[in-house]
Amino acid sequence: xNERHRVVVIGAGxxxxxVVRGLAxxxxxxxxxxxxxxxxxxxxxxxxxxxxxxxxxIAYPIRGIFRRQRNAAVRVAAVTGIDLDRxxxxxxxxxxxxxxxxxxxxxxxxxxxxxxxxTDHTLPLKSVADAVAIRDHVLTTFEHATFxxxxxxxxxxxxxGGGPTGVEMAGGLTELYDRVLRKDYPTLPVTKARITLVEAxxxxxxxxxxxxxxxxxxxxxxRGVDVITGTPIASVDEGAVALEDGRxxxxxxIVWAAGVRAAPVAEMLGTELGRGGRIxxxxxxxxxxxxxxxxxxxxAVDPDRxxxxxxxxxxxxxxxxxxxxxxxxxxxxxxxxxxxxKGSMATIGRNQAVAELPGGMKLSGxxxxxxxxALHLLYLIGFRNRLNVFVNWAWNYLTYDRxxxxxxxxxx
Amino acid sequence: xNERHRVVVIGAGxxxxxVVRGLAxxxxxxxxxxxxxxxxxxxxxxxxxxxxxxxxxIAYPIRGIFRRQRNAAVRVAAVTGIDLDRxxxxxxxxxxxxxxxxxxxxxxxxxxxxxxxxTDHTLPLKSVADAVAIRDHVLTTFEHATFxxxxxxxxxxxxxGGGPTGVEMAGGLTELYDRVLRKDYPTLPVTKARITLVEAxxxxxxxxxxxxxxxxxxxxxxRGVDVITGTPIASVDEGAVALEDGRxxxxxxIVWAAGVRAAPVAEMLGTELGRGGRIxxxxxxxxxxxxxxxxxxxxAVDPDRxxxxxxxxxxxxxxxxxxxxxxxxxxxxxxxxxxxxKGSMATIGRNQAVAELPGGMKLSGxxxxxxxxALHLLYLIGFRNRLNVFVNWAWNYLTYDRxxxxxxxxxx
Numbered sequence: 054x055n056e057r058h059r060v061v062v063i064g065a066g067x068x069x070x071x072v073v074r075g076l077a078x079x080x081x082x083x084x085x086x087x088x089x090x091x092x093x094x095x096x097x098x099x100x101x102x103x104x105x106x107x108x109x110x111i112a113y114p115i116r117g118i119f120r121r122q123r124n125a126a127v128r129v130a131a132v133t134g135i136d137l138d139r140x141x142x143x144x145x146x147x148x149x150x151x152x153x154x155x156x157x158x159x160x161x162x163x164x165x166x167x168x169x170x171x172t173d174h175t176l177p178l179k180s181v182a183d184a185v186a187i188r189d190h191v192l193t194t195f196e197h198a199t200f201x202x203x204x205x206x207x208x209x210x211x212x213x214g215g216g217p218t219g220v221e222m223a224g225g226l227t228e229l230y231d232r233v234l235r236k237d238y239p240t241l242p243v244t245k246a247r248i249t250l251v252e253a254x255x256x257x258x259x260x261x262x263x264x265x266x267x268x269x270x271x272x273x274x275x276r277g278v279d280v281i282t283g284t285p286i287a288s289v290d291e292g293a294v295a296l297e298d299g300r301x302x303x304x305x306x307i308v309w310a311a312g313v314r315a316a317p318v319a320e321m322l323g324t325e326l327g328r329g330g331r332i333x334x335x336x337x338x339x340x341x342x343x344x345x346x347x348x349x350x351x352x353a354v355d356p357d358r359x360x361x362x363x364x365x366x367x368x369x370x371x372x373x374x375x376x377x378x379x380x381x382x383x384x385x386x387x388x389x390x391x392x393x394x395k396g397s398m399a400t401i402g403r404n405q406a407v408a409e410l411p412g413g414m415k416l417s418g419x420x421x422x423x424x425x426x427a428l429h430l431l432y433l434i435g436f437r438n439r440l441n442v443f444v445n446w447a448w449n450y451l452t453y454d455r456x457x458x459x460x461x462x463x464x465x
Numbered sequence: 466x467n468e469r470h471r472v473v474v475i476g477a478g479x480x481x482x483x484v485v486r487g488l489a490x491x492x493x494x495x496x497x498x499x500x501x502x503x504x505x506x507x508x509x510x511x512x513x514x515x516x517x518x519x520x521x522x523i524a525y526p527i528r529g530i531f532r533r534q535r536n537a538a539v540r541v542a543a544v545t546g547i548d549l550d551r552x553x554x555x556x557x558x559x560x561x562x563x564x565x566x567x568x569x570x571x572x573x574x575x576x577x578x579x580x581x582x583x584t585d586h587t588l589p590l591k592s593v594a595d596a597v598a599i600r601d602h603v604l605t606t607f608e609h610a611t612f613x614x615x616x617x618x619x620x621x622x623x624x625x626g627g628g629p630t631g632v633e634m635a636g637g638l639t640e641l642y643d644r645v646l647r648k649d650y651p652t653l654p655v656t657k658a659r660i661t662l663v664e665a666x667x668x669x670x671x672x673x674x675x676x677x678x679x680x681x682x683x684x685x686x687x688r689g690v691d692v693i694t695g696t697p698i699a700s701v702d703e704g705a706v707a708l709e710d711g712r713x714x715x716x717x718x719i720v721w722a723a724g725v726r727a728a729p730v731a732e733m734l735g736t737e738l739g740r741g742g743r744i745x746x747x748x749x750x751x752x753x754x755x756x757x758x759x760x761x762x763x764x765a766v767d768p769d770r771x772x773x774x775x776x777x778x779x780x781x782x783x784x785x786x787x788x789x790x791x792x793x794x795x796x797x798x799x800x801x802x803x804x805x806x807k808g809s810m811a812t813i814g815r816n817q818a819v820a821e822l823p824g825g826m827k828l829s830g831x832x833x834x835x836x837x838x839a840l841h842l843l844y845l846i847g848f849r850n851r852l853n854v855f856v857n858w859a860w861n862y863l864t865y866d867r868x869x870x871x872x873x874x875x876x877x
Contacts, residue, residue: 090608107521116649126652129608147612196502196541200559237528240538441853 057082057124058382061142061152063132063318065092065115068158068350068367073125075375080382083124084150086142088131090114093181094433096364097442099218101184102308103225104192104233108181110442111433132159135321137343154378157322157332157348158371161313161362164329170289171213175309178218187308191229194305195238207305208246211294213286214311215252216259217363217399220269222310223250224402227276248278249302251294253285253311258399258407260361265407268417272401286311313362315352322346327354337387338374344387347374358392364432365395400425469494470794473554473562475544475730476570477504477527480762480779484568485537487787492794495536496562498554500543502527505593506845508776509854511630513596514720515637516604516645520593522854523845544571547733549755566790569734569744569760570783573725573774576741582701583625587721590630599720603641606717607650619717620658623706625698626723627664628671629775629811632681634722635662636814639688660690661714663706665697665723670811670819672773677819680829684813698723725774727764734758739766749799750786756799759786770804776844777807812837 058081062069065087073085091112100106119125130144141149163179165171176187191210198204212223226248235243250257250273256266257273257280270280287295294302315330324340325333331354332340338353340346350367360366369392377387393411398421400406406421416424433442470493474481477499485497503524512518531537542556547569553561575591577583588599603622610616624635638660647655662669662685668678669685669692682692699707706714727742736752737745743766744752750765752758762779772778781804789799805823810833812818818833828836845854 090604107519109519114649117645120648128611130612146609192502197558199540200542233529236532237526441857445853 058153058378059151060084060154060156060378061086061150062156062158063087063142064158064160064316064350064352065089065118065127066095066158066160066350066367067364068160068371069156070118071368071371072156072158072349072375072378073119073122075372076124076378077122079124079375079379081124081154081378082126083122084126084128084152085115085119086128086130086132086144086150087115088129089181090116090127090129091181092118095179096429097433098178098181098184099221099225101181102178102187102222103229104188105225105229106442106445108185110445112181132318132321135318135323137322137324137346140345153345154381155346156374157318157346157352158350158367159316159318159352160367161329161351162316163309164312164314165309166312168286168288171309174289174291175213175307177309178222179313187306191226191306195234195241198241199238204242206247206292206303208241208243209248209302209304210246210306210308211249211251211302211304212308212310213251213289213294214309215250215254215257215280215282216310217397219250219252219308219310220257220273220399220401222308223248223273223278224276224400224405227273227278228402231277247304249304250278250280251284251286251296251302252280252282255283257282261397261399261407261409262415265409265415265417269399269401269407272405276402313351319348319352322348327356328359329354336389337377338370338390339377339387344381347377349374355390360392361397363397366392369393398425398428470565470790471563472496472566472568472790473498473564474568474570475499475554476572476728476762476764477501477530477539478507478570478572478762478779479776480570480572480783481568482530483780483783484570484761484787484790485531485534487784488536488790489534491536491787491791493536493566493790494538496538496540497527497531498540498542498544498556498562499527500541500557501593502539502541503593504530507591508841509845510590510593510596511633511637513593514590514599514634515641516600517637517641518854518857520597522857524593544730544733547730547735549734549736549758552757565757566793567758568786569730569758569764570762570779571728571730571764572779573741573763574728575721576724576726577721578724580698580700583721586701586703587625587719589721590634591725599718603638603718607646607653610653611650616654618659618704618715620653620655621660621714621716622658622718622720623661623663623714623716624720624722625663625701625706626721627662627666627669627692627694628722629809631662631664631720631722632669632685632811632813634720635660635685635690636688636812636817639685639690640814643689659716661716662690662692663696663698663708663714664692664694667695669694673809673811673819673821674827677821677827677829681811681813681819684817688814725763731760731764734760739768740771741766748801749789750782750802751789751799756793759789761786767802772804773809775809778804781805810837810840 060081060083062072062085091114094111097111115127130146134143143149163177177183212219258266285297287297319332327333332348334348334353338347349370351362373390396410398408404419404422406425408416408421472493472495474484474497506523509523528539542558546555555561575589589595624631670678697709699709731744739745744760746760746765750759761782763774785802808822810820816831818837820828820833
């Protein structure tokens, strides 16, 4: 009979990791469940998709992270069900996990908002596998084009969604095209290829200050991105995006960065869900009427103060929940989650980023870019990954090259 | 009408690369054909298989290599036929390639020697995809074992073949098991897992001096490898290797490093083949009766002086053939290929390698290992790869860690 308090953490992303780490000295037994055997540094997925970094630069084996934490075990499996009454989590493999406290930190999945054709004809950018699929798709498209007598719109890319992911993806693509693919494929009309960013609302980076949105858009245009704002997408089919204003953008690659919804695990709780299918939590991040269940990060929302779906709320939420679990064990009341805004950033590529710091300070241009670079290196988990990423970035910066562009051979 | 002399090079390995580079200033048009879009540094495949390096550390995009060489074009496609009379090479995509001179440098493929079950039940180590498959297989075996009540021989590995690849693979596995997996899977009996190296002849590294073979075998045993020599393999089935002496070695992972044969392209020539299906060449490396066809590296053999199937003969052969093509264009006779033995090396892991230098000098232990390290870094193509490999090796050496162990999630 297990006498220790059992904590199950679903998801080894930014939030889940902090919960487990925060409980390192607590008298609990923790199991962290994730379908992947690695933690993904999601803010840099676009770098993998644009061949600037390789997969293991932005991912780190979970078992390696918790190797020295004796009270933490790892289960690599997908969650198939949650029973709040019996306090069990069932997974694709192994016996159901029993918990005294449950933390749901499973993040989000790509969402098509009901737009026709998105699932079948666009490439999402939510996982390492997604990023590799985009990279492979672009490179394969170029390889195949070398055999065509005439090249139409195959080399064009449409990036759907003008949030940070879409902006960074479009910026990264211009660098990949200008600096690498143009030289690698001298026989192809790479300079004529169009990269288009489509955003439904009237500006990119809608959550940023308008001056930074304008700056980002101007930089994207300078670098050759066609930016279309204020124009929702009507539908997508094979090789083309149809806009609501009647325009049709043909492209060999269509990237979907237009939105996400809560991971399916949210529905397994059977509790109330908010916008985007997010689990509704109270001010201490516990689920109402289930004080032993917490939800953090992108999968959760406190309707009274919704937070952006980026790394910081997950990180801070994870630390907060670890503390609350310890307080409960000590017989204390839980505290309200106090979120500290540390600002937000987006890079548009080489020497250009926009950043909004707490207190209203704004950065852009090379200084914003250096700040972005330093911050991301700082938060990248694992010293080796930091060093490798730094080597790759220095290489890319100095040589304008992108090294991570191996293709799996196909039989076609 | 193309007036320039057309050279087609099949294969972008060590040999093919040197042919193309050697013709950089020649008045020729070159097409290099490879099924992959990258060059593979084959001597380090075992490092990818044992999670020490990631794929893009040991592979480099071919188009990047020849980007600045104006007379070279790249075709990423598999060769489907060669017509020596019409002087054409057909490939899976695109029009047939016409050539005036053909260089076949397609290397070798894994070979089962007719032993039952090898193809179905062992993992070869000839390509980047093979190496990743081995790594994934080992890691998945461990993940699955965490769900088993009782662990039998699943964690055991049998490496078939005691040549350099087998020895390096077995050595690399002991490090992966001792330094990483034992810590990552504290609940599994990793220390009881057996790594066995099976060799048909009476010693490992049969092409090396016997003292080095003995040294390598002793080191492998010290590190916990069961070395079985003088014992051919009778057959392989699911999860077990049957030896000719009647023993049966059960293992969750069986790696096939016991031998290779010439790539299928060799047969497409329709010329005489030697041992292992290799293309028979004359002393200038041209194919008898086809002075405009050369074959180099592992896929070729001069029966009067067979060379080892390692990097150096391919590298030197490639340079030689480039010179001969230039001589022919200048109306000169071809020269005999003079091979310079630069020695051979194999590493058994951390601090241990054996090396045989020209002139009979032998190195082993830490000095051999440092020599091995320096030489491989030197020959690794691409500055960035060198730097990354160095970072990873330094990391592995200092921390005993292996970072490249991401698994694709499976649905099972």
